Amino acid sequence: MSRVAVLTGEVRAVAVSKSIATTTLLEPTDLTADPGEGVVLRGPNGSGKTTLLRIIGGLLEPTTGTASVGGRPADERDPAVRAAVAALIGTPTTYRDLTLVDHLVLVDSTWGHDPGTSDQRGLQLLESLGIGDLDDRFPHELSSGQEQLFRLALTLTRPSRVLLLDEPEQRLDTTKRQVVAGLLRARVDEGATLVMACHDPELTAALATRVVDLAPAR
Numbered sequence: 508m509s510r511v512a513v514l515t516g517e518v519r520a521v522a523v524s525k526s527i528a529t530t531t532l533l534e535p536t537d538l539t540a541d542p543g544e545g546v547v548l549r550g551p552n553g554s555g556k557t558t559l560l561r562i563i564g565g566l567l568e569p570t571t572g573t574a575s576v577g578g579r580p581a582d583e584r585d586p587a588v589r590a591a592v593a594a595l596i597g598t599p600t601t602y603r604d605l606t607l608v609d610h611l612v613l614v615d616s617t618w619g620h621d622p623g624t625s626d627q628r629g630l631q632l633l634e635s636l637g638i639g640d641l642d643d644r645f646p647h648e649l650s651s652g653q654e655q656l657f658r659l660a661l662t663l664t665r666p667s668r669v670l671l672l673d674e675p676e677q678r679l680d681t682t683k684r685q686v687v688a689g690l691l692r693a694r695v696d697e698g699a700t701l702v703m704a705c706h707d708p709e710l711t712a713a714l715a716t717r718v719v720d721l722a723p724a725r
């Protein structure tokens with residue numbers, strides 16, 4: 508990892524759109540997000556929020572326009588982009604025979620942290636999300652809300668300049684939404700760039716320094 512360029516957290520999308528055959532997934536959209544900003548993508552179901560996050564994360568090539576992270580084209584095959592971006596878009600891979608804390612140790616140590624203390628950081632993160640007592644459960648032994656908290660832990664455990672989250676509030680009760688808002692707020696205050704799709708007005712109010720409203724695709 509030491510030879511990979513360290514990018515800054517500026518995210519730019521200029522007139523990005525996505526079509527597949529005759530279907531429009533995303534109308535041309537601009538987005539600017541700088542370190543220390545929380546940009547919330549709003550819009551009705553199907554308006555293209557996930558599609559835009561996938562383009563910014565370099566998982567999907569836009570049909571028109573350009574997207575960049577830290578000045579480099581958004582492309583997950585670029586190791587520098589991959590190192591800069593932690594994304595929770597869709598369902599992350601988990602291992603049936605690894606406990607929650609085992610997963611966090613794996614991710615934490617893979618991304619260059621001291622493997623000797625990975626378990627402490629993993630436990631701390633689970634505790635900060637209110638699921639510290641579930642550290643030795645397996646992923647298939649969680650409720651749906653607990654599973655969402657675990658997915659957030661998997662995303663937050665690795666170092667990143669940019670956080671891309673697709674509806675982090677999914678399946679969480681009101682208290683847990685507030686916990687997640689606090690954790691994300693702290694990341695933004697530390698200088699992370701947050702871009703998230705969100706249907707929850709309270710989470711939006713807690714985190715948004717900027718809102719991008721997507722119109723329904725025609």
Ligand SMILES: Nc1ncnc2c1ncn2[C@@H]1O[C@H](COP(=O)(O)OP(=O)(O)OP(=O)(O)O)[C@@H](O)[C@H]1O
Pocket residue numbers: 527530531532533550551552553554555556557558559704724
């Ligand atoms: N692979 C695909 N092929 C064709 N159309 C697709 C494909 N993936 C998504 N779409 C369509 O693209 C549009 C945008 O989808 P997207 O998931 O980006 O919306 P969204 O704003 O995130 O919606 P939601 O709020 O429901 O999560 C939708 O109309 C969807 O049906």
